[in-house]
Amino acid sequence: MKHKAKKRITKWRFDKWAHRYDDSILQHFIFRTSHNMLYREIASNNHNGSKIKILDVGCGTGELAHNLARDFSKAEIYGVDISETMIKKAIAKKGKDNIKFEAGDVEDLPYKDSLFDIIACSHSFHHYLNKDKAMTEMYRVLKPDGRLMIIDGCRDVLFGRIVFDIVERIEKHVYHLLSREFRELFRKSGFNNLVQKRFNFVPLLLTIGTAIKSGR
Numbered sequence: 247m248k249h250k251a252k253k254r255i256t257k258w259r260f261d262k263w264a265h266r267y268d269d270s271i272l273q274h275f276i277f278r279t280s281h282n283m284l285y286r287e288i289a290s291n292n293h294n295g296s297k298i299k300i301l302d303v304g305c306g307t308g309e310l311a312h313n314l315a316r317d318f319s320k321a322e323i324y325g326v327d328i329s330e331t332m333i334k335k336a337i338a339k340k341g342k343d344n345i346k347f348e349a350g351d352v353e354d355l356p357y358k359d360s361l362f363d364i365i366a367c368s369h370s371f372h373h374y375l376n377k378d379k380a381m382t383e384m385y386r387v388l389k390p391d392g393r394l395m396i397i398d399g400c401r402d403v404l405f406g407r408i409v410f411d412i413v414e415r416i417e418k419h420v421y422h423l424l425s426r427e428f429r430e431l432f433r434k435s436g437f438n439n440l441v442q443k444r445f446n447f448v449p450l451l452l453t454i455g456t457a458i459k460s461g462r
C-alpha cells in the first residue's frame with residue numbers, strides 16, 4: 247500500500263476515534279500518566295514563568311496542551327495533529343488564550359524553522375510512517391538547544407513485545423521502537439544529551455534529546 251493511502255487510513259481512524267477519545271480507558275490509565283510525566287519534565291526546567299514556545303505534536307484532543315497552557319501562563323502553546331476532528335475537539339475545549347491548534351502532518355510541519363523551545367510528543371510516534379522525516383521536521387522547528395520529548399510504547403521488555411506485536415497486527419502500519427532504536431534515531435537526526443526514562447512495569451519509554459544546531 248502506498249504511503250499516502252496508509253496516511254489516509256491513520257487520519258480516518260483518528261477522525262472516527264476523536265468523538266469518544268477522552269472517555270477511552272487508554273486515556274485514563276495510560277495517556278494521562280504520560281502527560282503527567284511530560285508535564286513534570288517541562289516544569290522541572292523552571293519554565294513556569296518564562297515566555298517559551300511549546301509544541302505538542304500529535305496532540306489529539308489537546309489534553310496535555312491545555313494543561314500546559316493553564317499552568318505556564320506566559321508560554322505560548324501549540325498543538326498539531328493530522329486528524330482534523332481531533333483538532334476540532336481540542337479547539338472546542340474551553341482553554342486559555344495562549345494556545346493555538348492546527349491540523350498538520352508531522353512530516354510537513356506548518357511552522358517556520360527554529361521556532362520552539364520544547365516539543366512534546368505523546369503516544370503518537372509509533373504512527374509515523376516515515377520516522378526519519380518526522381525527526382527531521384521536529385529538529386527543523388526546534389530552536390538551537392531546544393528539547394524534544396517523545397513518550398511512547400516500547401518493546402524492550404517481553405510484555406511490551408507481546409502487547410505491541412498484537413497492536414501492530416491489528417492496527418497495521420504502526421511500529422513501536424526499542425529504546426536502542428530511539429537513541430539511534432535521535433542521534434542521527436541531530437539530537438544529543440539523550441536521557442531515557444522507563445516505567446517499572448508498564449512498557450513505556452520517555453526519550454529526551456537536545457537539538458544541536460551549531461557546527462552542523
Ligand SMILES: C[S@@+](CC[C@H](N)C(=O)[O-])C[C@H]1O[C@@H](n2cnc3c(N)ncnc32)[C@H](O)[C@@H]1O
Binds near residue numbers: 304329
Ligand atoms: C494515540 S493518539 C495520542 C494523542 C495525544 N498525544 C495523547 O497523548 O492523548 C495519536 C495521535 O497522533 C496523531 N497522528 C498520527 N499520525 C500523525 C501524523 N503523521 N502527524 C501528526 N499527527 C499524527 C493521531 O491523529 C492521533 O491524534
